[in-house]
Amino acid sequence: MSDKKQHPLNRVQKEVVEEIKGLHKKREALNILAVQRFFPGLLRKAYSIKPFWGWKRALEAAGLNYSKIRVELEPYCECKICGFLGKNLVSHLVRKHETHPREYRTTYPGADLFSEELRARMSEWLRDRFPPSRPHWEPLWSPGYVLDRAAWLAETGTNLNTKAVVEIDTSLWVYGVYYFKGWDNVLRKIGLNPRKVRLIDVKKHLSPEEVVRQLKARQRLGIPLNTRAVGLDDLRLLNAMRRRFGSHDAASERVLARCRCSQHAVLSLLKFKSAGNCAFPSITAV
Numbered sequence: 001m002s003d004k005k006q007h008p009l010n011r012v013q014k015e016v017v018e019e020i021k022g023l024h025k026k027r028e029a030l031n032i033l034a035v036q037r038f039f040p041g042l043l044r045k046a047y048s049i050k051p052f053w054g055w056k057r058a059l060e061a062a063g064l065n066y067s068k069i070r071v072e073l074e075p076y077c078e079c080k081i082c083g084f085l086g087k088n089l090v091s092h093l094v095r096k097h098e099t100h101p102r103e104y105r106t107t108y109p110g111a112d113l114f115s116e117e118l119r120a121r122m123s124e125w126l127r128d129r130f131p132p133s134r135p136h137w138e139p140l141w142s143p144g145y146v147l148d149r150a151a152w153l154a155e156t157g158t159n160l161n162t163k164a165v166v167e168i169d170t171s172l173w174v175y176g177v178y179y180f181k182g183w184d185n186v187l188r189k190i191g192l193n194p195r196k197v198r199l200i201d202v203k204k205h206l207s208p209e210e211v212v213r214q215l216k217a218r219q220r221l222g223i224p225l226n227t228r229a230v231g232l233d234d235l236r237l238l239n240a241m242r243r244r245f246g247s248h249d250a251a252s253e254r255v256l257a258r259c260r261c262s263q264h265a266v267l268s269l270l271k272f273k274s275a276g277n278c279a280f281p282s283i284t285a286v
């Protein structure tokens with residue numbers, strides 16, 4: 001899985017490793033979201049190490065992996081308006097605050113509508129139904145998991161330019177853009193030069209299917225499809241939308257209609273009939 005080279009750990013890495021061992025001994029949960037919640041300083045320390053190290057490698061340096069650690073997810077999420085705790089806030093928002101989930105997320109960017117536990121169940125279902133080409137180790141996406149996963153792919157020799165990542169791991173690319181405001185920033189965080197990574201295949205045009213796939217992925221996560229937003233994230237995609245579909249509007253309209261249908265199918269299956277067609281991160285994470 002990884003061609004581990006035995007570099008001696010530096011002082012900060014040793015501190016992180018010792019802390020991890022101590023927490024594991026006390027049976028503390030060590031998945032990224034749990035550590036973020038209870039030991040944010042430790043996580044920050046692991047991700048601040050240069051060259052990029054991250055949480056996955058920190059666990060491995062402590063002699064652990066995801067089969068050995070305890071994973072803990074929040075059973076409830078909190079309504080940012082009134083503090084109510086629920087597994088699913090959609091009906092609460094509509095009934096109690098007469099607010100559509102989309103408006104709520106506009107007012108409170110990044111706020112969750114579903115608890116971590118529930119989102120993990122949804123992700124598990126989707127991952128079973130649409131097996132990813134690369135295995136997952138974290139139950140849910142997070143900024144740290146995006147970086148760990150990108151670094152791991154790079155370590156396995158995978159090309160990390162946008163086209164390649166969208167093909168093999170669309171969700172990784174979408175969450176990277178969502179959390180870090182652009183794929184180039186993910187590459188920089190893990191110590192890669194975006195200009196060098198981008199050079200590969202730069203002259204190839206996106207096919208209509210690739211355009212639709214990338215737009216659907218953005219729509220699922222609530223990342224804007226307007227001209228400016230797409231152009232800022234990926235000029236090649238914007239050009240391909242125009243070239244393949246005649247105009248930016250024609251391409252985005254087609255994708256919006258399809259995404260509304262697929263989201264509805266997922267929600268119905270999970271019996272969240274009141275959820276409507278809102279867009280929110282992580283529900284469609286595969």
Ligand SMILES: [Zn+2]
Pocket residue numbers: 079080081082083084092096097
């Ligand atoms: Zn509330």
